[in-house]
Amino acid sequence: xxxxxxxxxxxxxxxxxxxxxxxxxxxxxxxxxxxxxxxxxxxxxxxxxxxxxxxxxxxxxxxxxxxxxxxxxxxxxxxxxxxxxxxxxxxxxxxxxxxxxxxxxxxxxxxxxxx
Amino acid sequence: xxxxxxxxxxxxxxxxxxxxxxxxxxxxxxxxxxxxxxxxxxxxxxxxxxxxxxxxxxxxxxxxxxxxxxxxxxxxxxxxxxxxxxxxxxxxxxxxxxxxxxxxxxxxxxxxxxx
Numbered sequence: 001x002x003x004x005x006x007x008x009x010x011x012x013x014x015x016x017x018x019x020x021x022x023x024x025x026x027x028x029x030x031x032x033x034x035x036x037x038x039x040x041x042x043x044x045x046x047x048x049x050x051x052x053x054x055x056x057x058x059x060x061x062x063x064x065x066x067x068x069x070x071x072x073x074x075x076x077x078x079x080x081x082x083x084x085x086x087x088x089x090x091x092x093x094x095x096x097x098x099x100x101x102x103x104x105x106x107x108x109x110x111x112x113x114x115x
Numbered sequence: 116x117x118x119x120x121x122x123x124x125x126x127x128x129x130x131x132x133x134x135x136x137x138x139x140x141x142x143x144x145x146x147x148x149x150x151x152x153x154x155x156x157x158x159x160x161x162x163x164x165x166x167x168x169x170x171x172x173x174x175x176x177x178x179x180x181x182x183x184x185x186x187x188x189x190x191x192x193x194x195x196x197x198x199x200x201x202x203x204x205x206x207x208x209x210x211x212x213x214x215x216x217x218x219x220x221x222x223x224x225x226x227x228x229x230x
Contacts, residue, residue: 003159033218040124042222043206048215056217090160094216100167102216103150104208106160 002027004093004107012113018079021110025072025093031055032074033104034066037088046089049074050096078112086114117142119209121221128197129229135182136192136224138207145169149183149190150208153201154223160206166190197228 005024013019025032033056034046045058049068066076072093078085088111092104118141128134140149151163166174166183173181178195194201207221 031216035220040222042121043220045218045220048217050215055215092218096216102148102210103162103165104218105162106152108159 004091004105006089006091006107006110008110009108010111010113012115013081014115015081015083017081018077019081019112021076021078021089021091021112023074023076023091023093023107025074025091026105029093029095029105030072031094031096032068032072033092033094034074034076035090035092036060037090037109038086043090046076081114083114086112088112117144117209117211117219119207119219119221121205121207121224123224124222125225125227127227127229128194130197130199132197133193133195134197134226136194136205136207136226138190138192138221140188140190140207140209140219142188142209142211144211144213146212148210148212149181150210150218151179151181151190151192152206152208152220153203154206155200155203158203163205164192194226199228199230202226202228 031050033048035043048056052068068074088109090109091107147168149166154160164176182191204223209219
């Protein structure tokens, strides 16, 4: 089974631009979560999508948004980029059927650099 | 709100020795799961081990084992016979069943195995 894939792997943008990141979950996984990883801050939870609906949301400004498609693929959008948005953005998928089998599987991440 | 604390930002261990990474968490929930994830340098985050809160027996996976102290809300990871490939960032995570299995991560411990 293919793992979680994320595209693109690297991105360089300038302040004020917007960016869209993509995540394809493991086949059969219905939940996709997004995290921002920066040195010293660990993983900051952005949001989780389940069956095309946002189920949980972290403490990020409205510039960060996402969506999930019927095939469970997910996109994350960041508008009006700021220097502080430079980070590794991780996507994780899980089956989301029962807690006893629920484990997050991570993609390789998208490294976003804002200049 | 759930919080996960990893109080050791960096650790090092000699090859073949044993090392223990600390993790504490704060929750009022009874139904939850705990995880340790490993993120090697420039590589994908992978699951090391998981523990179900209602199970008293500590989980083990080959050289990796946990010491789960529910009353103390402590969940440490022991790595025996450390290998160079164990060099990585290690994240402790908590999954809250009641909030739709939302994950909460600590800030990570960077472990270096010294040859």
